[in-house]
Amino acid sequence: MPYSPEVLLQLLQRFIKHPNKIKQVHSLLITDGYLLRGLNTQPHSKWMRTLLYNTLIRAHLNAGQTCKTLFLFTHMLANQAPPNSHTFPSLIKAAASSLPSFGRPLHTQVVKRGVLFDPFIPTTFVVFYGEHGSLRDAYKMFEEISLLCIVAYNAMLHASGKNGSVESALLIFERMPDRDIVSWTTVINGFWSNGYFAEAIQFFKKMMAHENIGNGLVKPNEATYVCVLSSCANFAGRGSLDFGKQVHGYILRNEVFLTVFVGTSLIDFYGKMGCLPKAMNVFTQMVPTEVCSWNAMISSLASNGREKEALDMFENMKREGLHPNEVTFVAVLTACARGKFVETGLKVFQSMSLDFGVVPTMEHYGCVVDLLGRAGLLKEATDIVRSMPLQPDASVLGALLGACKIYGSTELGDEVGRRLLELNQRHCSQYVLLSNTNAGVERWDYAAALRKDMVDAGILKIPAYSSVYLA
DNA sequence: TTAGGGTTAG
Numbered sequence: 001m002p003y004s005p006e007v008l009l010q011l012l013q014r015f016i017k018h019p020n021k022i023k024q025v026h027s028l029l030i031t032d033g034y035l036l037r038g039l040n041t042q043p044h045s046k047w048m049r050t051l052l053y054n055t056l057i058r059a060h061l062n063a064g065q066t067c068k069t070l071f072l073f074t075h076m077l078a079n080q081a082p083p084n085s086h087t088f089p090s091l092i093k094a095a096a097s098s099l100p101s102f103g104r105p106l107h108t109q110v111v112k113r114g115v116l117f118d119p120f121i122p123t124t125f126v127v128f129y130g131e132h133g134s135l136r137d138a139y140k141m142f143e144e145i146s147l148l149c150i151v152a153y154n155a156m157l158h159a160s161g162k163n164g165s166v167e168s169a170l171l172i173f174e175r176m177p178d179r180d181i182v183s184w185t186t187v188i189n190g191f192w193s194n195g196y197f198a199e200a201i202q203f204f205k206k207m208m209a210h211e212n213i214g215n216g217l218v219k220p221n222e223a224t225y226v227c228v229l230s231s232c233a234n235f236a237g238r239g240s241l242d243f244g245k246q247v248h249g250y251i252l253r254n255e256v257f258l259t260v261f262v263g264t265s266l267i268d269f270y271g272k273m274g275c276l277p278k279a280m281n282v283f284t285q286m287v288p289t290e291v292c293s294w295n296a297m298i299s300s301l302a303s304n305g306r307e308k309e310a311l312d313m314f315e316n317m318k319r320e321g322l323h324p325n326e327v328t329f330v331a332v333l334t335a336c337a338r339g340k341f342v343e344t345g346l347k348v349f350q351s352m353s354l355d356f357g358v359v360p361t362m363e364h365y366g367c368v369v370d371l372l373g374r375a376g377l378l379k380e381a382t383d384i385v386r387s388m389p390l391q392p393d394a395s396v397l398g399a400l401l402g403a404c405k406i407y408g409s410t411e412l413g414d415e416v417g418r419r420l421l422e423l424n425q426r427h428c429s430q431y432v433l434l435s436n437t438n439a440g441v442e443r444w445d446y447a448a449a450l451r452k453d454m455v456d457a458g459i460l461k462i463p464a465y466s467s468v469y470l471a
Numbered sequence: 472t473t474a475g476g477g478t479t480a481g
Contacts, residue, residue, distance in 0.1 A: 013474070047472070054474050089475040123476040154477040185478045223479035230480070264480045295481040327481045 002032040005048050012055040019063035026056060037080045049081035057090045069094040070102055083109070085118035092124040100132040119145050123152045130159025135168070154182045161190020166199075179212075185224045192227050197235035201243060204228040222261050225251060229265040233272040241273045258286055264296045271300025291322050299331040307339030326358050333367035337374055345371040366395040373403025378412060394423055 003011075008025055015021035029035050035049060053076040060069040073091055076083060088110055095102040107125065110116050122144040129137035138159035145152050153176045160169035169190045176183060184207045191200035204224070212218040220228075225247065232244035248266060251258070258266070263286040270279035279300045286293055294317045301310035314332050317324065324332075329352045336345030349368050352358045365388050372381035381400055385392050397420045404413030 009474090016474085051472075051474065058474060084475095086473080086475045093476085118475090120476045125476095127477070149476095151477045156477090158477065180477095182478045189478060221478080226479045261480050268481070292481045297481095299481070325481085331481080 003028060005029075005032075005034045005045075005052065008032075008034065009048070009052055009055060012052070012059060016055065016059050017062050019059075019065075022056070022059040022063065029056075035075070035079055035081070046081065049079060050076075050084060050087070053079075053081045054084075054086050054090070057087065061090045061094050066094040066098045070099060083113065085115040085121060088115060089120050089124040092121070092128050096124075096128040096131050100128075103128050103132060116144055117146065119147055119149065119152060123155050126152065126155040126159055130155070130162050135159060135163040135165055138163075150176070150178060150180055150183065154180075154186055157183060157186040157190065161186060161193060164194055166190045166194055166196065179218070181218045181221055181224060184218065185221070185227060188224065188227045188231070192231050192234075197231040197240075198237055200231035201228060201235060201240070204231075219254075220250075222259055225262045226265045229262075229269045233265075233269040241275075244269050244273070258282070260286070260290050260293060264293045267293060267296040267300060271296060271303065274304055276300060276304050276306065289320075289322075291317075291325055291328065294322060295325070295327045295331055298328065299334065302331055302335035302338060305338075307335040307341065310335035311339075311341070311344065324352075324356055324358070326361060326364070329356075329358055329360075330363050330367060333364060333371065337367055337371035340375050342371060342375045342377065362390055362393055362396060365390065365392070366399050369396050370399040370402070373399055374406070376403070376407050378403055378407060378409055382412065394420060397423065 008029055011025045012022065015025065029052060034052060037049070053072060057069050057072050057076075060066075060072060070091060073083070073087070076087070088106065091106055092103070095106055110121055110125075115121055122141045125141040126138045129141060138156065142152065142156045142159075153172060156172055157169045160166070160172065166187070169187055173179065173183065173187055184203070188200050188203050188207070191197070191203060204220075204227075207213060207218070207220075207224075210218065228247055229244055232240040232247070248269075251262060251266075255262070263282055266282045267279045270276070270282065279297065283289070283293060283297045294313065298310045298313050298317075301307070301313060311332065314324070314328070314335075317328070329348065332348050333345055336342070336348060345368065349360070349364065352364070353360060365384065369381045369384055372378075372384065378400075381403060385396060385400055388396075397416055401413060401416045401420060404410070404416060
């Protein structure tokens with residue numbers, strides 16, 4: 001006796017966050033023919049198919065299977081289950097997370113089907129265009145929303161910060177009829193992600209002094225703590241250590257336990273401030289220690305002259321049955337480079353892909369070149385640069401150049417320096433030229449976004465280098 | 472008919 005579609009729908013909704021169970025229900029839906037047009041002829045069957053597909057799409061999105069999410073949409077169309085306004089937010093999110101090229105076709109579908117009036121859809125597009133389009137596109141979508149609510153405003157705050165315009169985020173924040181903790185956190189995050197650490201801390205202070213905080217209407221959450229702690233950790237100015245400690249105290253007084261996110265941020269904060277005992281203290285207090293907490297602890301040790309302990313920690317971590325990831329290997333290789341443990345470093349580098357399936361990235365190559373270079377093995381370091389499967393970037397060449405300087409290898413140093421300069425100038429001039437051109441016609445948002453791209457790409461503008469003559 | 476939209480570490 002097959003289950004009714006209603007029962008299967010209930011099961012889907014109940015297990016919407018359990019990928020394995022979803023697979024089972026999906027199989028039943030297929031074998032019972034509920035997803036197929038024609039087999040089920042009850043009057044409400046079309047509506048039911050749409051509902052089932054919407055829920056399946058959502059479940060696959062939750063499971064991180066973004067390709068399958070979009071694939072289900074094509075099935076949905078083929079089986080004449082008409083998509084409605086509930087279908088698109090999941091699809092746009094799937095596109096945003098890993099298949100941005102689907103954004104435009106989805107936008108066309110939305111317009112064609114006349115569902116843009118629904119506030120959820122333009123809000124999801126604000127997020128999508130904030131991540132993959134431009135601030136302008138995101139704002140266009142924001143303007144489409146007839147009834148603005150706090151979530152839509154927050155999405156726009158995020159899009160602004162993400163595209164390098166904290167100024168617009170602040171203007172929108174001022175315009176908001178009311179703000180919740182996400183609004184405050186998003187602005188703090190906007191400052192933080194654009195490198196304005198002092199401003200992020202100031203804004204957090206402003207939030208804490210706000211009357212809503214006292215009333216208990218707005219309370220900092222995990223994301224807020226992570227952002228403000230990371231700002232303290234990265235802000236080299238006076239008072240950031242003390243302020244971070246105050247935040248820690250606030251957390252201890254107001255939170256029941258340390259979550260992985262907050263704990264890891266605290267370890268990172270104390271590590272960057274050079275307070276190793278404090279970092280270790282937080283680490284040992286965290287019960288469910290996950291890979292990221294170990295990573296933060298290993299990097300803290302590695303960057304505070306305790307390379308040997310960092311390596312011991314790495315061994316302990318493996319003994320505990322945790323699987324190191326790419327961040328772990330950056331930390332471990334850094335420890336090896338700084339401690340001049342050449343042999344161990346090379347072994348770790350080999351084993352990362354062989355034993356742990358972690359494919360070396362540019363950062364790992366940078367660490368190995370640094371490891372060999374610091375030990376004076378310039379030929380070996382050069383061999384790595386020549387044989388690496390990626391085009392070496394400024395960080396890798398910079399590590400090699402550093403070693404040439406230490407060991408007085410002028411010939412090699414000149415060559416590397418030239419390549420580095422070429423790399424920097426080519427990129428820098430292109431970006432600066434483009435950026436200035438756009439600023440010239442008052443496309444400030446675009447100009448700002450380009451300059452942010454430069455920072456993201458690790459292309460630092462050489463202060464005295466200007467491309468005026470090119471313009 | 473009520474499944475769908477916003478912030479987070481290494």
